[in-house]
Amino acid sequence: MKRLSFYMLLSAFLSGLFYSASYPYIYAETVKAVTQGYISFESVFACLGSIVFCGLWNKYSDKLFRGYRIILWLEVLFDVILFADVLIRGDLKFYFVFNIIIYSIITKNLACGGTKMRAIVNPTEKQREWYDNSCNIVCSAATLIGVGMTTILKPSLTMLFVLALCGNIIDNFIYLGIYGKIIKERKYNV
Numbered sequence: 001m002k003r004l005s006f007y008m009l010l011s012a013f014l015s016g017l018f019y020s021a022s023y024p025y026i027y028a029e030t031v032k033a034v035t036q037g038y039i040s041f042e043s044v045f046a047c048l049g050s051i052v053f054c055g056l057w058n059k060y061s062d063k064l065f066r067g068y069r070i071i072l073w074l075e076v077l078f079d080v081i082l083f084a085d086v087l088i089r090g091d092l093k094f095y096f097v098f099n100i101i102i103y104s105i106i107t108k109n110l111a112c113g114g115t116k117m118r119a120i121v122n123p124t125e126k127q128r129e130w131y132d133n134s135c136n137i138v139c140s141a142a143t144l145i146g147v148g149m150t151t152i153l154k155p156s157l158t159m160l161f162v163l164a165l166c167g168n169i170i171d172n173f174i175y176l177g178i179y180g181k182i183i184k185e186r187k188y189n190v
Contacts (some may be wrong), residue, residue, distance in 0.1 A: 001185075004121045004178050005131050011174035013138040018167020020146030024161040029157055030099075033092035042100045047106030057112035068113040068179055072172045075106045083165040087158060114175070120182055 031039065057064055082102060086095040122128040155163070 001121050001124070004126070004181055005111075006119060006177050007129070007174055008118065009134055009138050011178075012135050013142045014174070015167045016142030017146045018163050018170070020143040020157075021150045022164040022167065024147075025150065025160050026157070026164060030092045030096045033048070034096050038093070038096055042096070045056065045100050045104045046108075049084035049108040049112055053105075053108040053112055057109070061112075061116055064109070065113055065116050068100060068110075068117075069176060071106060071109050072176050075102065076169055076172050078102050079168045080107060080166060087161055097168065105110050110172075110175075114164045117175070117178065117182065121178070137165070 018186060078098075079102065082095060082098050085091065085098075118128070122131040150160075
């Protein structure tokens with residue numbers, strides 16, 4: 001399982017790198033395109049998603065984890081649709097709303113499944129402590145590198161959207177591999 005912990009850290013680093021290089025700038029641009037009501041909707045919808053889905057995962061963790069692969073693929077599919085739309089049509093309001101829906105429903109479920117996955121891969125208190133501290137280190141390093149690259153290179157908004165999509169897809173593909181190994185090693189019925 002130590003090998004899987006390394007892949008989880010790799011995923012955290014790569015997604016953090018792409019995220020920090022793109023999302024702050026994307027968010028700044030999309031906030032300019034929406035009214036305050038959209039921003040309030042974002043906060044409320046995300047909180048409701050957390051309450052509902054974290055509660056469901058607390059109650060039905062094993063059952064929901066069996067469908068984790070499907071949730072990973074759904075996020076890839078909907079992210080590709082979302083980013084293709086914004087790259088083709090440039091509608092930042094649609095992007096803002098659809099991104100909130102994806103985040104509040106699909107990504108929240110992925111986060112809950114990721115919590116279960118971290119507990120499986122790092123089953124002891126000492127392993128979990130090492131993983132959490134290491135994750136903080138790699139995420140912070142990724143943020144510094146991502147922000148530094150964007151500050152120096154100053155990519156276009158289109159390139160930022162491409163970077164964000166790449167980061168999301170890479171993260172999900174690594175987690176698909178980790179999930180497959182967990183299922184194979186633990187003999188989950190999927």
